[in-house]
Amino acid sequence: MVKLRVILLVSILLSTGCSSLPLQKARNEFYSGDLAKADHILEGCKGISEKDLLLCYMEKGLILYYQGAYEESTAVLLKASQFIKSQDQISVTEQSSAVLVNDNVNTYKGEYSERLWVHTFLMMNFLLQYKYEDALVEAKQALEVYDEYPGSLADDHFTRALIALCFENMNLPDDARIEYEKLAGEMGIEKFIAEPIAPGKGELVLFIAQGRVPTKVATEIVLPPSTRLSIPRYTDASPPLPVAIRSDGMTLDPQKISTDLGQTARKSLNDRSAEYLARQALRAGAKEAIAQKVGENNEVGEVLTRAILFLLEEADTRSWETLPGGLTLVRVTLDSGVHDLEISSEDSKTTQLNGIDIPEGKRVYRSLRF
């Protein structure tokens, strides 16, 4: 009987943790610059277990986005959005397994911040395709996420400004004003003014991404006799650097609104800490009880069980890793006509946008990643 229990625990130990090899491979290819290969690895999310499916949709959606395949990216991110909605239920089976094994056996539902950023990237996708009605739908869904987790997401000024822009595009100035008022409050400024496009002018809207979002790592705490707590936390990362815009040889000073994605992600995880710490405590108690029960008849079995249960304790460090570290929304008012622009960040990275045609009274969208 003891042997059977030990075999069962060993098989659980072997089966957890390695189901997402394709995800890691795709992320590596993405950051080495081979986006096509990264996209190919996640083709149809084959070989990805159901519990990591959301991660696959999110990573694939972003890989496609940064390939400029906005329509395909939209389709995949809509699947991510749908998946999040379908997980709006507590699974008894999963929670029971998590109490015995670790949180990695649970279906990944996304941090609060990641749930918001699915809508952020969908908004950007739709705006880049000039589908303003669809962008507004995503803006409204993003507002629902803000309303659900207000404390965790208050620092995401980029998404809030994007929502306001979606309202402006649909000629809903009152809704835009409400979002700008909220944005001013969250940024700690008195008023936020978004000027309408003046006659003879047009607007270039830039979505500038910088760096990469911090990843999750585990903080290990060991308590005698064999209790191991493994708590997830985000690594440190530097905030997005200021960007400078030059057009036709002149330095411009447009409106810029930035979000440090690492900071928002960290806040989201912290706000969820009560939930995963309670589960850890419950798990530690359950594992101790199992080890003691085994030890009643077999001392060697207890040692083995304790070792396996100790190894099974592993923090859930899954996260959306292809996200940038920072997002900046830049709105540049330009005379209607063709312009050459140079966008540079403080770490001397520069991108040229040549031959951008700005029609009068219209907005033109571009996405960049440094």
Add this chain to the structure above:
Amino acid sequence: MTGCMASTKNLNPKADLHYDASYDFSDKTKIVDRLVTPLLKAPVFPVQEKPILIVYPVVNETSEHISTGGITDEIRMKLVQSGRFRFINESQRENIQKETDYQSQGYVDPAMQVEQGRQLGANYILSGTLRSIKKEQPEQMRLFKKERIYYSLDLSITDLKTGEIVYADQAELAREASKPIIGW
């Protein structure tokens, strides 16, 4: 054995079938009927004339990706079938221009060429907006999560000559759905 087999069945598209509180196909017919029936009886347009309408797509201002093109098409279809209005096919304008341009390039028998500059001009614009308000039950100790959604479709007809709104109506739908918070 039978429980494991895949199955399909036909559904009545007019029947009230809802999986959740959100908009679905059976709402479309209901909402369109609610708007078209009174419009056909409205005394705004003289019976002896057939006003010429151009239909602009219904704008989606809800928080769901709803294909409002289906609503627009069904409103237009019911009005065309009533025989009380004439319609400009706005969505085919580019193709009409392409075809008439082709005909005037010398490939088509001159006797059969469509004369340019003879298209109808609309008297009225028919437009609409679909909106929604969603409310979820506040967080508290509960086993079920309730959600209420209210939809409204506003329809208006604008006189192109004067800019006056000569007709306006609204159809509403409200629905509540609940689902268990805990599942297997």
